[in-house]
Amino acid sequence: AQTVTQSQPEMSVQEAETVTLSCTYDTSESDYYLFWYKQPPSRQMILVIRQEAYKQQNATENRFSVNFQKAAKSFSLKISDSQLGDAAMYFCAYRSVYGGSQGNLIFGKGTKLSVKP
Amino acid sequence: DTGVSQDPRHKITKRGQNVTFRCDPISEHNRLYWYRQTLGQGPEFLTYFQNEAQLEKSRLLSDRFSAERPKGSFSTLEIQRTEQGDSAMYLCASSPGLAGRGDTQYFGPGTRLTVL
Numbered sequence: 001a002q003t004v005t006q007s008q009p010e011m012s013v014q015e016a017e018t019v020t021l022s023c024t025y026d027t028s029e030s031d032y033y034l035f036w037y038k039q040p041p042s043r044q045m046i047l048v049i050r051q052e053a054y055k056q057q058n059a060t061e062n063r064f065s066v067n068f069q070k071a072a073k074s075f076s077l078k079i080s081d082s083q084l085g086d087a088a089m090y091f092c093a094y095r096s097v098y099g100g101s102q103g104n105l106i107f108g109k110g111t112k113l114s115v116k117p
Numbered sequence: 118d119t120g121v122s123q124d125p126r127h128k129i130t131k132r133g134q135n136v137t138f139r140c141d142p143i144s145e146h147n148r149l150y151w152y153r154q155t156l157g158q159g160p161e162f163l164t165y166f167q168n169e170a171q172l173e174k175s176r177l178l179s180d181r182f183s184a185e186r187p188k189g190s191f192s193t194l195e196i197q198r199t200e201q202g203d204s205a206m207y208l209c210a211s212s213p214g215l216a217g218r219g220d221t222q223y224f225g226p227g228t229r230l231t232v233l
Contacts, residue, residue, distance in 0.1 A: 046224070093159075103165070104165055
């Protein structure tokens with residue numbers, strides 16, 4: 001079974017600075033998807049960025065980028081120029097591309113990011 | 118596109134009562150997922166629909182839980198004889214169900230259940 005581990009329960013960053021959130025996962029599959037979701041306080045979860053395992057190039061979305069290390073099974077999220085609105089819980093998630101799991105997401109426990117003005 | 122909606126947003130009930138939650142997916146999304154999120158944890162998969170067919174259920178989904186998606190549109194999740202351990206946020210997500218690699222899940226705001 002696949003597992004996702006986020007080892008940083010809480011992180012803090014100064015506004016305009018850069019922060020990196022860590023995620024490791026365990027799988028025996030060679031092809032899969034990885035995601036970072038953001039869950040602001042009392043608001044719904046939204047997709048930040050996704051990475052396809054077969055792609056070597058790291059995904060980027062504006063101020064958000066990932067460092068995908070397939071051999072190390074590591075998938076970290078870098079937030080550049082942090083803004084107050086980035087404060088939220090961040091969840092790393094894994095999704096198989098094979099049948100059986102039917103595409104359900106496997107989440108880590110999350111990292112709570114605080115942004116200091 | 119109005120997003121995934123869930124109703125009610127909050128539900129407080131007494132132990133032993135039955136509760137039902139509703140999820141309206143993004144229109145034309147043929148996949149619908151239910152997850153449960155307890156305090157301090159990430160969401161955990163409960164069950165999944167492809168159109169009206171319930172294709173997978175997690176071992177977390179005890180016999181007291183039942184889900185339906187009649188006509189492949191909205192879905193309901195019912196919990197019978199609620200227990201205090203059922204207190205959690207129940208999240209619904211939908212995805213287009215695109216073949217190949219294009220499928221992304223979009224989440225609703227969740228229903229927070231408190232069992233007294």
